[in-house]
Amino acid sequence: MKTNKQIARAILAFTMLGLAGSANAALQTRGEYMIYDDSTNLTWLKNPTFASNGTYDDGFNPGDGRMTYASAVSWVSQLTVANTDDGGSVGGWRLPNPIANTVWGGSDLAQLIHGSLGNPIGATLNFGPFSTPPLGFGWLGSQYELPPGAENSSSILTVEGWLVQEPGQAWPPSLVWGYTTNGNFTGPASPSSEGYAWAVRDGDVLAIPEPEVYASMLVGIVLVGVAARRRKQTAPAQFL
Numbered sequence: 040m041k042t043n044k045q046i047a048r049a050i051l052a053f054t055m056l057g058l059a060g061s062a063n064a065a066l067q068t069r070g071e072y073m074i075y076d077d078s079t080n081l082t083w084l085k086n087p088t089f090a091s092n093g094t095y096d097d098g099f100n101p102g103d104g105r106m107t108y109a110s111a112v113s114w115v116s117q118l119t120v121a122n123t124d125d126g127g128s129v130g131g132w133r134l135p136n137p138i139a140n141t142v143w144g145g146s147d148l149a150q151l152i153h154g155s156l157g158n159p160i161g162a163t164l165n166f167g168p169f170s171t172p173p174l175g176f177g178w179l180g181s182q183y184e185l186p187p188g189a190e191n192s193s194s195i196l197t198v199e200g201w202l203v204q205e206p207g208q209a210w211p212p213s214l215v216w217g218y219t220t221n222g223n224f225t226g227p228a229s230p231s232s233e234g235y236a237w238a239v240r241d242g243d244v245l246a247i248p249e250p251e252v253y254a255s256m257l258v259g260i261v262l263v264g265v266a267a268r269r270r271k272q273t274a275p276a277q278f279l
Contacts (some may be wrong), residue, residue: 084132111134111178111234134238146179176196176200181216
């Protein structure tokens, strides 16, 4: 009977450990280069300027990770990242969405910075396990649609990440969404400007068993324990 109780206690502890691991929302390291956010089911690159010094880094200062919008889209679409946990490679990357389907609203970047990282709006930003992005703005993966009647305005993100209004100047022919950590907001930017490309992908790169899988494993453990107990009880006595 004591053995059965020990098995039951071990099973309960194993169950609680597995379920707790699947229920806690946290930023979890994935290899050397990636971090998984299980509150949004997104995997981010640790370094917002991962593209620095590469062929797509076509900004004014090569090496700072800033690039034009076209280069950012091209770079992220062909990106593969080494998964140092299993020796494989990870693709499927994209630029952050300008509108995220979360309680925070705003962009994927806004959700990460103010939701998952817990930075109050207007406060000095803490990027936790991530590298701090450079001064300026990050590209978001969508064209900016001009509001009706706004054709003669020109409030636009600068390379330094400020939204500058220049009365009398017309909008550029096309605009793209950007997110600036200077003022913690999303705004339009000229595609020929320079922004960093903080790559993100949907889902986790680590296969984690669901609670149902834990349950199936526990059933197997119980059956093995019961069978072993019965064999011990019914084994014939042997006399030497």
